[in-house]
Amino acid sequence: MRVLVTGGAGFIGSALVRQLVSETHCTVINVDKLTYAGNFAALGDTRFHPRHIFERADVCDFREMERLFRKHRPDAVMHLAAESHVDRSIHGPGDFIKTNIFGTYALLEAARTHWSSLPPGQRAQFRFHHISTDEVYGELAPEDPAFSEDTAYAPSSPYSATKASSDHLVRAWQRTYGLPVLLTNCSNNYGPFQYPEKLIPLVIRNALLGEPLPIYGSGDQVRDWLYVEDHARALRHVLAEGRIGRTYNISGRSERTNLEVVNALCGLLNRLAPHPEYAYERLIRFVPDRPGHDRRYAIDDSRLSGELGWTPRESFQSGLEKTVRWYLENWTWLDEVCARTESEVTRLKPVRQGAAG
Template sequence: MKLLVTGGAGFIGSAVVRHIIKNTQNSVVNVDKLTYAGNLQSLDDIAGSSRYSFVKLDICDRAGLEALFAEHQPDAVMHLAAESHVDRSITGPAEFITTNIVGTYTLLEAARHYWNELDDTRKSAFRFHHISTDEVYGDLYGSDDFFTETTPYAPSSPYSASKASSDHLVRAWQRTYGLPTLVTNCSNNYGPYHFPEKLIPLVILNALEGKPLPIYGKGDQIRDWLYVEDHARALYKVVTEGEPGETYNIGGHNEKQNIEVVHAICELLEELVPENPNSMAAYRHSREGGNLQGSPEGFKGLITFVTDRPGHDQRYAIDAAKIARELGWQPQETFETGIRKTVEWYLANPEWVNNIKSGAYQSWISQQYGVA
């Protein structure tokens, strides 16, 4: 197969591309606009493969997309290109409307035009896989409730509303035009190569630098955490084995309060980098030397509670029974194994981190959280 992956230089998209090139014999055409969150360095491992090619292109460019389909003749589309950060959608929703709604519409039309011209065999085998989020469902308040594939949509933020809209477009193109589509809705991803505006990489990197660890509200919001490489395996399962017209929820079976996640990261850093000046070991050493520095709580002493964001959902939780039952997928990582791998990766890859943390990113963090 040849798979056209949009947003393949992003966090989840790059994991999908790496998985396909490393674990299958398929080819990948990576289409990415390379916005602030796109980073080709995340694909260094596979960039030299003869089965991989990259095209810089905006998914809102209809002519560019039609030329792309005509040249590369893909067997399937995996659509991950999206603006994806809730906080940015609150301060600047226009880009989310453009990319997530108009861009998805444009891609659907280009794909439909291409699909209509295929011969019957290739036409029946073609798939358009749209990758979405559990945030389209809104939030849950009971401890026993879970999002299923039939949970009504109730998005809370401009980001989740734009993703909900794109989900509806994809399903409408399947119902109206017969385009063989698949939709997946996933829980919060984490892992290597994650852009450091999101909670887990932000906490890891700020802690190492002795900066505040900003936590919204009381930090009691609950999320289901999914290791990104588990997600990549699930997405490949869906595009190759899923039933057209179906939706599959993908979750990690790891519900944690945000404050629990931050505590887990701090405890791992105490173990892995005790020599860091912000660790408990460094504090004890400074106390013994009569030059008191840091906090007796070590990295946890950097936790700073900030004003909660508007419309903040309280709890997300995925029921992933359908994909387990029908496609045989289960996450391989627990939260404990996945978060350890994640922290170790960031410690081992300072060059990637330094390259992605531009001045513009630093300014945005300061503006968003009110911390340096």
């Protein structure tokens, strides 16, 4: 099987590509523009595997997408390429509109042209798997039931609005043209190789630098946390077993407030890399909340578990400890990533007393 993965050098995409190459017999065509959040090093030894083919390209370039489909003749597409950071979408929504909406449109059209040219047997086996987010559903009150696949969309940020738009495009291409699509909506991911603008790697980095640990508002925002390797396994499972036209929610089954997450990280760091003078909780600072900040997300994954038999392997505790240990052992990677943008520090000097590895 030949699988074209967009965004395959990003955080979630690289985890998926590593698994596809190491745990299956698939050939992976990895298409990534390599923006600030894309990092070729996240692929590890997979970069050099004969079943990994890298193509540096922008999904918004329709002609280039058509060329790649003609060249590689994929049996499936897994579309992860997206702008994904809410704060960035608030300050610069244009890039999100371009990549998340127009990029999905361009890829859908290139995939439809390719799918239409396939012989009947291959056409029946082809799949277009679109990977999205729980943020398209809006926010929940504390007493509300978790999001299901039938929850009405109510996006709050430019990021979630553009992802909702891309979801609608994918469903329209299935309804109008018959393109065989699958959709998944996941909760907050965490794990190795995540760019340090997101909460968990940001807190780890700042704590070890002795810098403030910023928490929006009072830190009572609730998210469901999904370990990235579990997410990649779920994506593979849906591609192999999912029903055409079906949406599957993917959950880590780990609802936590942001403050609980930061306190858990501080507890792990106090144990694995203790500071000689203070506990890391001392660095916590509450900052003004961002505009339109959703209070709670929660996902009901009963369709995925009931129909396809998937459940996460990692608990929040086990996944978080693996994540902290990975960052403690991979400061070179973090240093290189931070050095790539002017807004990040160019040298990291973490407290290493007791650090794992």
